[in-house]
Amino acid sequence: MLSFELEPERQDTIAAYWRKHHTWLASKGYVLRTSLRASWTPAASLDLDPRYLQRGVVIDATRASDGMHVALKRVCLDRASGEVDLAHYFQALNGKSLRNHCTPILDILPVDGEEKDVILVMPLLKSFDEPSFKTFGEVVAFLSQIFEGLEFLHDTVNITHGECISRHIMMDASPLYEHPYDPSFPTLRRDWAGPSKPRSRTSRPVRYYFVDFGHAKSTLAKADTAEVQELRAADIYELGNTIRKVFFNQYDGFEFLYPVLADMMQVNPSDRPTARTLFRRFLNVRDSLSESKLRARLIHRNGEPLLRKIGNDVSHWLVTAKRSLVGVPAIPDA
Template structure:
């Protein structure tokens, strides 16, 4: 909460640059020399812009990452935006992230691992590095407009995890927080890296001006901090169970060590079950995804050995998609919360878009360019 009107908070108040943020202020000149400019909050001499009356623009004061090892920056050369992550070096996380970003893996059309644009060696602290990645958005914001857009999402994440498994890498935390979207092209103005429904300068809100169907997006698997890469002869591995973003997998509490590959399958199935079929609550339940239910049911089976592997998941999914009509794929994604008051209101622009896209012969399942 902002300070009371007429008061000035102490230097230790919320809004000051403290804790893990100091790492970034201490490295700002070095990063700028390499071509990366941090937000004003992390520049020399910055102080919280308190005023007698709290102004909405001052909310930038509070925009910090929950993980102090994460930061955003502007590329000075072209004005683009990136995300930075501070990780140990050497480490398996760094090795896996860089390996997927190198050729020939980088050019593989099934590779949906977040690309590493650059690795910076920390000059001040030995044993640490900073990886530079594109600035991404939450995968489901903005909301999906059509069933076909959601099908494109399923296809990409299935193929992405299949690609990892074929290369003997288990993600071990492929949950909703670790799947993101390169969605900048859906917006006319840059969005704030943390409060992504606001403009970058916090002067107002941002709204997408086109849908994923009109401009296909690419989804990425991120955060390989819990991931493991194995030799082919080491599979199936037995690893101590871990607790990542999704702790509902039955094997987490049932055994001390398990094969992490079937657990990845569970995480993806549970994501679709919670975010698309059942919803987190009754208002977030979405309609129209019953065609995914049989596959998802198998993916979240209690016995990991009974779950399909990712090759089987992709094969069955492709069969399902072949059975969906263009009419079904162009159907609007409706949440229970949309009914009944706003359903008709939201349907009008959807039908107008739908007619235009059919006339233009735009595919109902968007395919991003490489």
């Protein structure tokens, strides 16, 4: 996990805000960690995953009605009223289309005594690449969902994201864990009884989501104008650059993505494909990949020591053979 430290004064301010409202949140059905309740004495240590629990604006909690682990995001209407408007819109979309990969909004809570604050309640999500991808098929499943989700954003709900970078793409990792992980220390179980031990995406498919719509814009009133096309092209470029950094630059064997990425990152925005064209084109690439390629394991460009590589190859071959025999799909669509 990436480490992230805040100044003690900032930690105290963040903790004080949530402690101030913990009783009210409990009345709304959301229970905070013990360290963020009013009865907690020492200052809370917020050693948080910077790509999700960002500066204390987002924390984790438990929904009392069913024990679901959720994320609470504090939004200030002075700075992000548009994000709250979109949250209401996304809340109405919940469950209506599998093509929708916008983070689900479970609840929207105007904060008691804070007229300019709203708390958005969302599923507890995790960085999309932690734990790491193991096979090409797992990456193909990820790309299929994200390209589908971007097409849905641009063409169905007429919204541009505005910042399609890695920290704004996450996954519902709950299928990977027999015991829930601690969001502040993802390598540990939530009860700290041991390591979290994630299973593979191939055996437990996950769904991926775009999050953080603070820079998003509705394009419905300006459909097909030059301004809208430029905003959409910017999304395409940023997503392509994210894929390049996370996969193409880190692992061998992604040559099949090069033509798609090259077009996504064209210097001239008008030369980049639309989200619809991109998704259709990627589906053709996906269909062209053999099962052996999809089941092959990812190997970092830095390579592996010989003995470790042999051990990893043998272990992967045995797991892959078993999955093939029992019919586990090479692309773990969810």
